[in-house]
Amino acid sequence: xxxxxxxxxxxxxxxxxxxxxxxxxxxxxxxxxxxxxxxxxxxxxxxxxxxxxxxxxxxxxxxxxxxxxxxxxxxxxxxxxxxxxxxxxxxxxxxxxxxxxxxxxxxxxxxxxxxxxxxxxxxxxxxxxxxxxxxxxxxxxxxxxxxxxxxxxxxxxxxxxxxxxxxxxxxxxxxxxxxxxxxxxxxxxxxxxxxxxxxxxxxxxxxxxxxxxxxxxxxxxxxxxxxxxxxxxxxxxxxxxxxxxxxxxxxxxxxxxxxxxxxxxxxxxxxxxxxxxxxxxxxxxxxxxxxxxxxxxxxxxxxxxxxxxxxxxxxxxxxxxxxxxxxxxxxxxxxxxxxxxxxxxxxxxxxxxxxxxxxxxxxxxxxxxxxxxxxxxxxxxxxxxxxxxxxxxxxxxxxxxxxxxxxxxxxxxxxxxxxxxxxxxxxxxxxxxxxxxxxxxxxxxxxxxxxxxxxxxxxxxxxxxxxxxxxxxxxxxxxxxxxxxxxxxxxxxxxxxxxxxxxxxxxxxxxxxxxxxxxxxxxxxxxxxxxxxxxxxxxxxxxx
Amino acid sequence: xxxxxxxxxxxxxxxxxxxxxxxxxxxxxxxxxxxxxxxxxxxxxxxxxxxxxxxxxxxxxxxxxxxxxxxxxxxxxxxxxxxxxxxxxxxxxxxxxxxxxxxxxxxxxxxxxxxxxxxxxxxxxxxxxxxxxxxxxxxxxxxxxxxxxxxxxxxxxxxxxxxxxxxxxxxxxxxxxxxxxxxxxxxxxxxxxxxxxxxxxxxxxxxxxxxxxxxxxxxxxxxxxxxxxxxxxxxxxxxxxxxxxxxxxxxxxxxxxxxxxxxxxxxxxxxxxxxxxxxxxxxxxxxxxxxxxxxxxxxxxxxxxxxxxxxxxxxxxxxxxxxxxxxxxxxxxxxxxxxxxxxx
Ligand code: HEM
Numbered sequence: 001x002x003x004x005x006x007x008x009x010x011x012x013x014x015x016x017x018x019x020x021x022x023x024x025x026x027x028x029x030x031x032x033x034x035x036x037x038x039x040x041x042x043x044x045x046x047x048x049x050x051x052x053x054x055x056x057x058x059x060x061x062x063x064x065x066x067x068x069x070x071x072x073x074x075x076x077x078x079x080x081x082x083x084x085x086x087x088x089x090x091x092x093x094x095x096x097x098x099x100x101x102x103x104x105x106x107x108x109x110x111x112x113x114x115x116x117x118x119x120x121x122x123x124x125x126x127x128x129x130x131x132x133x134x135x136x137x138x139x140x141x142x143x144x145x146x147x148x149x150x151x152x153x154x155x156x157x158x159x160x161x162x163x164x165x166x167x168x169x170x171x172x173x174x175x176x177x178x179x180x181x182x183x184x185x186x187x188x189x190x191x192x193x194x195x196x197x198x199x200x201x202x203x204x205x206x207x208x209x210x211x212x213x214x215x216x217x218x219x220x221x222x223x224x225x226x227x228x229x230x231x232x233x234x235x236x237x238x239x240x241x242x243x244x245x246x247x248x249x250x251x252x253x254x255x256x257x258x259x260x261x262x263x264x265x266x267x268x269x270x271x272x273x274x275x276x277x278x279x280x281x282x283x284x285x286x287x288x289x290x291x292x293x294x295x296x297x298x299x300x301x302x303x304x305x306x307x308x309x310x311x312x313x314x315x316x317x318x319x320x321x322x323x324x325x326x327x328x329x330x331x332x333x334x335x336x337x338x339x340x341x342x343x344x345x346x347x348x349x350x351x352x353x354x355x356x357x358x359x360x361x362x363x364x365x366x367x368x369x370x371x372x373x374x375x376x377x378x379x380x381x382x383x384x385x386x387x388x389x390x391x392x393x394x395x396x397x398x399x400x401x402x403x404x405x406x407x408x409x410x411x412x413x414x415x416x417x418x419x420x421x422x423x424x425x426x427x428x429x430x431x432x433x434x435x436x437x438x439x440x441x442x443x444x445x446x447x448x449x450x451x452x453x454x455x456x457x458x459x460x461x462x463x464x465x466x467x468x469x470x471x472x473x474x475x476x477x478x479x480x481x482x483x484x485x486x487x488x489x490x491x492x493x494x495x496x497x498x499x500x501x502x503x504x505x506x507x508x509x510x511x512x513x514x515x516x517x518x519x520x521x522x523x524x525x526x527x528x529x530x531x532x533x534x535x536x537x538x539x540x541x542x543x544x
Numbered sequence: 545x546x547x548x549x550x551x552x553x554x555x556x557x558x559x560x561x562x563x564x565x566x567x568x569x570x571x572x573x574x575x576x577x578x579x580x581x582x583x584x585x586x587x588x589x590x591x592x593x594x595x596x597x598x599x600x601x602x603x604x605x606x607x608x609x610x611x612x613x614x615x616x617x618x619x620x621x622x623x624x625x626x627x628x629x630x631x632x633x634x635x636x637x638x639x640x641x642x643x644x645x646x647x648x649x650x651x652x653x654x655x656x657x658x659x660x661x662x663x664x665x666x667x668x669x670x671x672x673x674x675x676x677x678x679x680x681x682x683x684x685x686x687x688x689x690x691x692x693x694x695x696x697x698x699x700x701x702x703x704x705x706x707x708x709x710x711x712x713x714x715x716x717x718x719x720x721x722x723x724x725x726x727x728x729x730x731x732x733x734x735x736x737x738x739x740x741x742x743x744x745x746x747x748x749x750x751x752x753x754x755x756x757x758x759x760x761x762x763x764x765x766x767x768x769x770x771x772x773x774x775x776x777x778x779x780x781x782x783x784x785x786x787x788x789x790x791x792x793x794x795x796x797x798x799x800x801x802x803x804x805x806x807x808x809x810x811x812x813x814x815x816x817x818x819x820x821x822x823x824x825x826x827x828x829x830x831x832x833x834x835x836x837x838x839x840x841x842x843x844x845x846x847x848x849x850x851x852x853x854x855x856x857x858x859x860x861x862x863x864x865x866x867x868x869x870x871x872x873x874x875x876x877x878x879x880x881x882x883x884x885x886x887x888x
Contacts, residue, residue: 037816044809048802048834055795055842062793090793200791209789292707292785303788458788465790472777476769483765516670516758 034101035108043102050098054089057081061088061233103194110190117183124166125177128491128507132173137520138507139528147172147494147502150531154492157530161523163490173493182512185481192478195471202464206242208234209460213329215310216250216272216453223247224300224459242461244298248276250289253307253453257383265336267382272304272455289457299461306456308332309340311360311389312449317349318442324349327452330360330389331409337379338362343411344391345398349444355398355411356446358391358428389448390430393419393439419443487511488520490527504531547637551698554633558653558691560626565684568619572677575612580745616676617667623680624660631657637698645714649694651839656683656690658722662763670759674750678729709782716774717800721835723767724807728832730760731825738822757821760828761814768807775800799838806831 033039058066067087071078085092132138143150151167154174159165163176210232214222222228224246256269272289278297287295295302310327317323323346330342344356363381366374377390399412419427419440429437431448438445489509497503508524545553631653634644644650663679666672733747734756740747750756779800780790791797810827813819 037812038818041809041812041816041819044805044812048805048809051798051802051805054793055798059793292709292782294785294788301784301788305788460788462784462789465784468790469777469781472772472780476772476777479769479772483769516762 031108034105035112037109040102040105040109043098043105047098047102050089050095053086057086057089059087059089061091099197103197106190106194110187113183114187117187120183121180125164125175125489127168127171128173128175128493132491132493132505132507135507135509137509137517137524138505139524140503140505141528141532142497142501142503143532144501147496150494150502150504151492153531154494154527157527158490158492160530161527172495173491176490176492177488179485179487179512181481182485182487183482185478185483185485188478189475189482190478192471192475196468196475199464199466199468199471202467203235203462205235205237206239206464207460207462208232208238209458209462211305211456211458213306213308213454213456214250215327215329216253216455218249218251218275221247221249222457229459242299244278244300244461245280246276246278246297246300247280248274248302250455250457251275253455255307255383257381265381270304270307272307272457274302299463301460301462303458303460304455305458306332308338308454308456309360309362309384309387310452310454311342311387312452313344313356313389314447314449315344315346315349315354315356315444316447317346317354317444318352319350320444321350323354323444325449327454329408329454333359334379336382338382339379343409345408345411347398352395352443353398353416354439354443355394355413355416356391357394357411358389360387360389362387364388384451386432387451388430388432390428391446392426392428393443393446395419395443485512486515488515488523492527492531506531545636547698550633550637552633554630554637554698557626557628557630557633558687561623561630562684562687562691564619564623564626565680565687568616568623568680569677569684571612571616571619572680575609575616576677576746578609578612579749613673613676616680617664617673620660620676620680621664624657624664627653627657627660634698643711643714645718647694647696647699648839649690649696651714651718652686652690652694654718655721655725656686658719659683659725662722662726670762671751672759674746675726675729678733679726682725682729707782707785709778709785713774713778713782716770716778720767720771720774721839723763723770724803724832724835727760727763727767727828730756730763731828731832734760734825735822735829738825753821757825760825764807764810764828764831768811771800771804771807775804795842796838799834799842803831803834803838806834 058070060067074081081087085094089095129135133140151172151174155165155167158174158176161178163178164180165174165176167174210229212222212228212230214220224243226232226240226243250272252273254269254271254273255267257267258264270291274287274289274295275284276287276295276297277284289295289302289304291304294304308330310329312325312327314325315323324344328342328344330340332338332340339362340360342358342360346354346356359377361377361379362384363379364386365378365380367376367378369375377388394411394413394416396417397415399415421427421440427440429446431437431446433448433450436445436447488511491505491507493505495503495505506524506528508520508527510520631644631650634650634653635642645654659679660683663672663675667675733750734753737747737750737756738753742748751759775797779797783792783797784790806827810824810831813824813827
């Protein structure tokens with residue numbers, strides 16, 4: 001490699017370990033080592049490698065149930081995995097260590113290059129090497145024009161090709177250079193990578209993501225504060241004070257069920273019609289919340305991500321009092337047929353607490369087994385065409401007395417007893433809307449009043465997302481410059497020879513990796529042709 | 545035309561493309577068989593261009609091989625046309641009309657088309673005629689596997705896929721996949737040629753190592769920004785709209801990121817002393833492996849990826865919601881909110 005085609009990157013080779021190991025030279029050596037190209041390369045590969053476990057082992061913040069299952073299945077490995085942070089790879093110390101080292105290396109790498117670049121911007125194209133014909137792209141011709149004439153024209157021709165041109169006083173050659181934007185693009189790209197990381201970090205430190213299941217209808221509303229969320233995952237520096245004070249209700253929910261075609265049975269065109277206020281005192285506005293079309297309020301985005309049914313159930317206790325009445329959210333266990341599972345608790349029922357647990361079928365059907373006998377009930381369709389709720393009853397202590405918070409979706413059966421029929425089989429009731437079943441033993445009755453719907457709404461605040469996006473776009477632009485701008489140098493030398501003619505040598509040096517020799521040769525030929533065509537022209541001008 | 549007719553046309557297009565590609569392969573076979581015993585003249589090959597026939601100055605061989613080679617390229621072109629019609633038919637057959645990359649079958653159909661199209665676009669300019677047999681053979685095998693194992697009838701997209709960001713996201717992923725695949729092929733040839741000492745035959749007739757390396761680099765230099773745009777810009781934008789957060793460390797995303805990092809390492813390798821050439825080519829192959837693993841492996845093996853299209857329904861994904869009554873309760877219930885959970 002000649003001195004001339006050194007690139008900034010070539011300066012960043014890892015130096016050898018210094019012989020005299022005093023602290024300063026050791027520190028310098030370490031720093032040079034860390035910011036060398038080879039280290040960057042190794043760190044990149046390490047980052048790729050370190051990302052793999054998280055795609056294989058279930059991750060706590062992505063699928064915590066899968067993690068729980070995995071723990072159950074691998075009781076011995078789980079503690080080890082825990083110690084290695086393998087259930088939370090992307091927040092783990094070792095993963096962070098790799099990308100932080102990479103960033104340090106990156107800063108250490110681009111800052112010095114910035115200075116080098118700044119100097120290069122102001123610098124003149126380097127002098128022509130002594131032996132132009134030794135460069136890979138070079139050519140020559142003889143002419144009887146004077147060297148000065150040739151060089152003056154060369155300046156013009158090369159400048160027209162957007163080269164920066166330099167002809168030193170008294171020199172026998174013109175030096176030219178172009179393609180400075182490659183290094184600029186490369187610096188911009190690497191700098192923007194840091195910006196992206198800052199944006200992403202901002203989002204994960206200061207942002208939050210939460211979800212809520214909200215019943216449809218004006219009777220139910222959501223106001224944006226911590227207590228209203230069903231699940232909430234804040235960043236570690238999240239401050240609840242930044243939460244926008246909006247409120248909304250889902251006035252109505254539309255969905256279109258496909259009844260024919262290959263995707264029959266699926267739903268589409270989900271629209272949740274929202275009435276929202278950005279503030280307590282703000283006017284009410286409307287928005288049609290759809291998949292792929294979140295509503296943005298301030299820095300917060302609101303997404304529609306799910307829907308389901310809530311049968312309205314009334315429980316009268318043994319004393320004839322309505323002890324529980326209202327919609328109960330049933331959670332789909334099948335995303336296609338919307339067969340759903342749910343629990344209804346009546347802790348204040350007398351003489352004993354009542355808990356109901358069972359399945360809701362939007363379109364009830366009985367399957368048939370191999371012999372054609374009616375068998376397992378199921379849901380034929382997600383739309384509520386023939387809704388039926390099938391419930392079993394638990395009495396005794398259903399565990400909501402002691403004040404401990406328990407999930408509304410789970411029935412604590414540890415101290416409860418299942419109601420049975422005379423033959424010992426579990427007592428089960430199948431209700432269609434409007435129907436009432438009286439419980440045995442004078443325990444009361446259960447009525448299926450009707451059906452409501454709910455939506456799962458996801459709400460997130462991700463500060464810095466535009467920083468990350470902007471950074472990424474700038475990175476891409478820089479990358480394009482870095483990959484496709486070809487920095488190159490060019491020299492034209494003209495020297496009077498002994499026989500009185502002038503020898504013109506033209507040489508070109510491509511400094512980019514992966515440049516195409518064809519186009520290089522073409523450029524060279526173009527310049528030579530430019531020199532000669534102009535020679536013709538000036539001769540003609542002389543004659544006229 | 546009705547949707548059913550479009551679908552039939554699409555299937556016929558795939559069949560026709562397969563047949564024509566096969567014929568192209570035969571033409572190439574004739575060409576290379578004729579060249580098999582002709583020694584390569586060093587001086588010409590050193591020029592770096594992909595010269596197949598110029599140096600075969602044997603009077604009998606040259607015209608015949610040249611004809612066969614031309615015929616090969618022509619047939620690839622015709623096959624590409626049929627291939628394109630197959631894609632068009634897929635899109636037109638759906639109601640509403642849509643882009644033809646809604647499932648693995650279609651993605652593979654589009655990806656192989658991009659490989660062929662890129663090859664045709666660059667073959668003259670970069671003198672890639674020698675790449676023809678490999679490209680056609682590869683595409684033919686992949687198409688065959690696609691039809692045999694991945695075929696799915698036309699179906700409308702699920703709701704979450706109806707977004708123009710999907711179009712942009714997937715089209716860039718497909719294009720980059722095509723470019724990286726070609727780059728992988730040339731890198732593999734680089735490694736094979738680097739080990740080969742033969743003076744005759746296919747490897748000997750490839751461009752010299754520096755030229756091969758340069759061609760690989762240019763394929764990657766084209767693919768990398770496109771991949772960057774697809775995976776790190778349009779993907780996150782779409783994910784943000786559909787899933788409420790722009791990056792979820794979903795297995796598919798993780799592997800797309802891994803691919804990106806490996807290719808960044810490849811580009812670095814080319815600028816690092818001691819890593820040029822062989823090591824860079826190996827990294828390019830690692831990159832292609834991660835790319836295809838992501839496409840095939842994750843779809844079939846991952847149970848958690850929301851991007852899976854492997855199961856017929858595709859978009860029915862289970863998610864865990866940490867559902868609670870009033871605030872604190874943390875019981876976890878597995879719920880399928882599937883029906884309109886997006887899934888690429
Ligand atoms: C997050 C980490 C990094 C990423 C994603 C990254 C990515 C890239 C990419 C894609 C290129 C190709 C552009 C081209 O070929 O012109 C490149 C080039 C380069 N990178 Fe990095 N890089 C990273 C870190 C670093 C670090 C730490 C260093 C310093 C040692 C570094 C130094 C360079 C240099 C000098 C080039 C130019 C190579 C050339 O002249 O062709 N990069 N980088």
